[in-house]
Amino acid sequence: MATTQKNEGEGNKTAARAYNKATTQFANSGKVGPAAAKKSLSSPAEAVELKRAEEIGKRPAKSPKP
Numbered sequence: 001m002a003t004t005q006k007n008e009g010e011g012n013k014t015a016a017r018a019y020n021k022a023t024t025q026f027a028n029s030g031k032v033g034p035a036a037a038k039k040s041l042s043s044p045a046e047a048v049e050l051k052r053a054e055e056i057g058k059r060p061a062k063s064p065k066p
Contacts, residue, residue: 008014
């Protein structure tokens with residue numbers, strides 16, 4: 001017989017707790033570094049594009065008044 005889940009309405013606290021627990025366990029497992037290293041940029045052009053986008057994002061929203 002299948003168990004039924006209680007409808008918790010908006011903001012499922014049970015699911016949030018399960019997600020937070022799994023995320024914390026993964027972060028503490030030591031697998032984050034290798035997973036990040038495994039993801040590499042597809043090309044040097046992509047690296048240049050990402051660096052340029054980062055520099056643009058770090059610019060102030062407005063230029064200071066002279």
